[in-house]
Amino acid sequence: MIFSDITLTDKRISDNDHACHNQLQPNEIVIIDQGIKDYPILRDNLRSDLIVHILNSKHDGVVQLTNILRQYTNLNAVHIFAHGREGYLSLGDSILSNETIAQYQNALFSWQAAFSGSADILVYGCEV
Secondary structure (H helix, E strand, O other): EEEEEOOHHHOOHHHHHHHHHHHHOOOEEEEOOOOOOOOOHHHHHOOOOOOOEEEOOEEEHHHHHHHHHHOOEEEEEEEEEOEEEEEEEEEOOOOEEEOOOOHHHHHHHHHHHHEEEEEEEEEEOOOO
């Protein structure tokens, strides 16, 4: 499993590893919001072939996710583990909802460059 995370110093990937994993182009990745209680347990119990990115809870998660997705093309699935409620999703220190979607419109639109024609965004969380 490859980790990309600005908070996990013991499992941070180097620039060389990052370039290598970009060349491999996985068909699915996992995004875990750091705000999830015990997120390291979740991370450590995922399939070993998945690339896992952790969203820093002190930064805008939509921006972080956009920057992560810029690294990929032809993804079939992005699995997002985050908090939320009906009508909104908490990503990092930002909220994605009907009220905020317009401010993220360009970022959200850019995500399509990372996806295959039949890709799925799978969101896992309470009341999402």
